[in-house]
Amino acid sequence: MVKIAVIGYGVVGSGTVEVFYKNLESIEKKIGESIDIKYILDLRDFTGTPYDEKFIKTFDPIINDGEITVVAEVIGGINPAYQYVKSLLEAGKSVVTSNKELVAEKGAELLRIARDKKVNFFFEASVGGGIPIIRPLHHCLSANEIDEIAGILNGTTNFILTKMISEGMAFHKALSLAQELGYAERDPSADVDGHDACRKICILASLAFGKHIYPRDVHTEGISMITAEDVQYCDDFGSRIKLIGWASKRDDKAAVMVCPAFISESSQLAGVNDVFNAILVRGDATGDVMFYGKGAGKLPTASAVVSDIIMAAKMNDNSRSLYWDDSEQPFVLDRNEIDNRFYLRLICENKYETLKQAEKMWGRLVLLHRNGEEENELAFVTESINEKKFENDCALISDTAEIKGKIRVLGY
Ligand code: HSE
Numbered sequence: 001m002v003k004i005a006v007i008g009y010g011v012v013g014s015g016t017v018e019v020f021y022k023n024l025e026s027i028e029k030k031i032g033e034s035i036d037i038k039y040i041l042d043l044r045d046f047t048g049t050p051y052d053e054k055f056i057k058t059f060d061p062i063i064n065d066g067e068i069t070v071v072a073e074v075i076g077g078i079n080p081a082y083q084y085v086k087s088l089l090e091a092g093k094s095v096v097t098s099n100k101e102l103v104a105e106k107g108a109e110l111l112r113i114a115r116d117k118k119v120n121f122f123f124e125a126s127v128g129g130g131i132p133i134i135r136p137l138h139h140c141l142s143a144n145e146i147d148e149i150a151g152i153l154n155g156t157t158n159f160i161l162t163k164m165i166s167e168g169m170a171f172h173k174a175l176s177l178a179q180e181l182g183y184a185e186r187d188p189s190a191d192v193d194g195h196d197a198c199r200k201i202c203i204l205a206s207l208a209f210g211k212h213i214y215p216r217d218v219h220t221e222g223i224s225m226i227t228a229e230d231v232q233y234c235d236d237f238g239s240r241i242k243l244i245g246w247a248s249k250r251d252d253k254a255a256v257m258v259c260p261a262f263i264s265e266s267s268q269l270a271g272v273n274d275v276f277n278a279i280l281v282r283g284d285a286t287g288d289v290m291f292y293g294k295g296a297g298k299l300p301t302a303s304a305v306v307s308d309i310i311m312a313a314k315m316n317d318n319s320r321s322l323y324w325d326d327s328e329q330p331f332v333l334d335r336n337e338i339d340n341r342f343y344l345r346l347i348c349e350n351k352y353e354t355l356k357q358a359e360k361m362w363g364r365l366v367l368l369h370r371n372g373e374e375e376n377e378l379a380f381v382t383e384s385i386n387e388k389k390f391e392n393d394c395a396l397i398s399d400t401a402e403i404k405g406k407i408r409v410l411g412y
Pocket of ligand 1: 154184295
């Protein structure tokens with residue numbers, strides 16, 4: 001009999017326990033032996049659940065119980081999750097987690113400890129909620145060199161953008177709805193400002209490129225500056241605005257970024273709406289492969305946690321499957337080494353003078369229009385341009401025009 005513990009009984013933790021017991025019979029067939037949850041650790045009081053006798057309030061029974069071989073950590077955040085997971089791995093117990101912050105910050109170290117102790121550290125639920133992406137990326141695409149990954153990696157912001165674009169819903173109303181539905185982070189600025197998507201692209205890129213990519217090295221922008229006018233201009237360009245996390249291998253380094261972007265209507269990513277996530281992986285043998293599904297929510301995320309529990313219970317050694325090295329040297333390219341196309345919306349003192357200045361700096365521009373456009377308003381898309389040069393040029397143009405919108409145009 002395999003005995004496991006669950007740390008955290010919030011949205012994902014309670015979903016994990018629910019899915020585990022709902023499908024216990026088929027789970028046991030897949031493992032080939034019986035399995036049960038012995039402890040559920042949470043500081044809060046829960047009574048009237050079918051699992052009342054399993055609740056504990058301290059970590060000690062779990063770490064000290066030799067019967068426990070697999071632990072699901074679903075509390076989120078770095079502390080105390082990091083101390084718990086590190087000591088569990090050091091004690092020779094496998095750990096599965098949905099905690100993207102933990103994996104993005106401490107993944108290399110925890111994977112190394114798991115390897116040394118011949119146990120497993122799995123984190124399928126940390127990216128894409130219910131979408132299988134970690135294991136397929138590592139196993140099924142392992143014949144490929146992965147050059148590029150791009151994804152809609154945050155369900156909350158995709159839900160908000162969809163509601164704003166198709167239903168004209170106000171930003172805060174859409175955010176409250178996402179919170180009610182259990183999609184948003186405890187601190188929703190992690191969603192809205194792009195940090196959640198950043199952690200996820202760091203995990204995917206670390207796995208694909210074999211070097212730990214730290215969130216602090218990744219330029220990250222959120223969606224709070226997006227306006228209805230930008231959405232109209234984006235429509236005129238035949239595109240949709242999406243929050244994209246992307247990583248691109250460039251020789252021995254990687255360009256990695258999280259930003260809102262114009263995505264062509266013809267791209268598969270443009271049609272991904274509501275809480276759905278999608279991840280495009282470009283392999284040198286496969287070409288583009290897309291993964292699509294619900295990226296947040298109780299049961300989709302619990303599905304990934306429970307499948308990791310099954311995998312960890314079935315394996316009695318470290319698979320040497322999931323692994324990446326720590327990166328002592330900076331692995332992420334600086335923005336002055338990256339080029340991109342940009343959409344810009346300006347309110348000008350003199351529209352024709354500003355247009356002349358813009359064409360002089362950036363060459364051929366695609367001019368955009370919208371219904372109700374102001375007389376002194378100018379909107380266009382540039383050709384591909386160096387990020388740092390564009391920023392310096394924008395500072396010059398700001399002398400005579402106010403920049404109201406600035407969004408990258410990505411070619412996925
Ligand atoms: N807040 C996250 C999201 C939850 O909206 O995608 C899943 O990681």
